[in-house]
Amino acid sequence: MAKVIQERNLCVGCGACAAICPKYWEMGGDGKAHLKESTVTGENHIIIVENVECNTDAANACPVKCIKIEE
Numbered sequence: 001m002a003k004v005i006q007e008r009n010l011c012v013g014c015g016a017c018a019a020i021c022p023k024y025w026e027m028g029g030d031g032k033a034h035l036k037e038s039t040v041t042g043e044n045h046i047i048i049v050e051n052v053e054c055n056t057d058a059a060n061a062c063p064v065k066c067i068k069i070e071e
């Protein structure tokens, strides 16, 4: 199990995560990325996953490093 965390207020809307990892990421109407099916705790949007899959690539590609993975 792993936790994928997006510090959404830092997102600059570059679209990299949604391009690399569309299973988990999509662009929202406000121009920021949305972590699908996430729950919101303060500024953090969080999902728990069995396997991180492409979220690692999304985190590495994020120019502002607002995607974190805790395994």
Ligand code: SF4
Pocket: 006, 010, 011, 012, 013, 014, 015, 016, 017, 018, 032, 033, 058, 061, 062, 063, 064, 065, 066, 067
């Ligand atoms: S890669 Fe980072 S900055 Fe770019 S849209 Fe995704 S979360 Fe936002």
